[in-house]
Amino acid sequence: EYFANTCVLTFIKKDNCMYKACPSADCNKKVTQEGESEYRCEKCNRSYPNFDHRLMMNAKFADASGVEWITLFQENAEKLIGKTSSELGALKESDEEAYERALDTPLFDKFTMKIRGKLETWNDETRIRMSALHVEQPDVVKECERLLSEISMF
Numbered sequence: 001e002y003f004a005n006t007c008v009l010t011f012i013k014k015d016n017c018m019y020k021a022c023p024s025a026d027c028n029k030k031v032t033q034e035g036e037s038e039y040r041c042e043k044c045n046r047s048y049p050n051f052d053h054r055l056m057m058n059a060k061f062a063d064a065s066g067v068e069w070i071t072l073f074q075e076n077a078e079k080l081i082g083k084t085s086s087e088l089g090a091l092k093e094s095d096e097e098a099y100e101r102a103l104d105t106p107l108f109d110k111f112t113m114k115i116r117g118k119l120e121t122w123n124d125e126t127r128i129r130m131s132a133l134h135v136e137q138p139d140v141v142k143e144c145e146r147l148l149s150e151i152s153m154f
Contacts, residue, residue, distance in 0.1 A: 001117045006138055008110050009080065010067065011060040012103050017077075018088060021054035028054055028074075053089030055081075061111070068130055070115060076135040080106055112138040 019030050022041035031039040031051050039051045055077035061070055078084055083091075083102055091099040114134040119126055 004114050006112045007061040007063040008108055009106055010062050013058040014103050017057040018053055018055050020051040023048050023050055023052045053085040055085045070130040070132050072132045076132045079135045110138055112136050
């Protein structure tokens with residue numbers, strides 16, 4: 001099920017929101033460190049001297065109907081934070097406080113999102129897993145025009 005919503009970011013789960021990924025252009029799998037400067041991708045079955053930072057972020061969003069956890073992947077997480085994964089990775093490795101501030105910056109900002117909800121069952125428990133397909137700052141003028149047109153219908 002797909003839908004669009006405008007909501008407020010209330011919390012970002014900071015632990016495990018970024019991982020070391022394969023630098024190959026067509027692979028995003030997590031790499032394991034084999035040496036001081038060697039990283040292995042099991043999918044590609046290769047070792048690399050470097051890695052790329054990738055984002056897979058779980059964040060809590062709220063609107064008038066309640067609160068929901070939504071997963072954001074690379075491009076959408078970068079739009080939300082306003083920094084690239086490489087910039088965030090460099091911050092995490094050099095200045096932990098600046099990294100924390102960067103993740104806290106978008107808190108309580110409003111975002112317009114296209115979301116996919118999917119039923120998943122795990123351990124005999126069924127739940128809806130939400131993931132963001134598109135994230136952007138709302139266009140206030142466009143939103144006001146839409147609301148005015150809806151009001152004029154009544």
